[in-house]
Amino acid sequence: MISYKPFYQTLHKKGMTEYGLIYGQGLSANTIHRMKKGEAITTKTLDTLCSILKCRVEDIIEYKADE
Template sequence: MISYKPFYETLLRKNLTEYWLIFKQGISPNTLHRMKHQKPITTTTLNTLCEILDCEVSDILKYVPYDEE
């Protein structure tokens, strides 16, 4: 399973909000909704988030085996 927990930790560490991503950076609210509910996002979106947040992919998501949930 892909977890977006690192994404929220990155936002907190950088003192940024979802509001900022939506209204200042143009990230779709649907994208953030999908991430909150552990749904897939595109690699294009992942790339955009990395550019906006100036971070690595590992700062956005991580793989968690199902038996470790």
């Protein structure tokens, strides 16, 4: 299972908000909504987030094995 927990930690560390990503950087509100629900996003979106936040993919997502 893919978790977006690192994304929210990175967002906090960078002093950025979801609002800032949507209205300041043009990220889709639907993308944030999907991430909150743990749903899939595209690799293009991952690339965009890494570019905006100047971070690595591991700072956005992590894999957790189903138990």
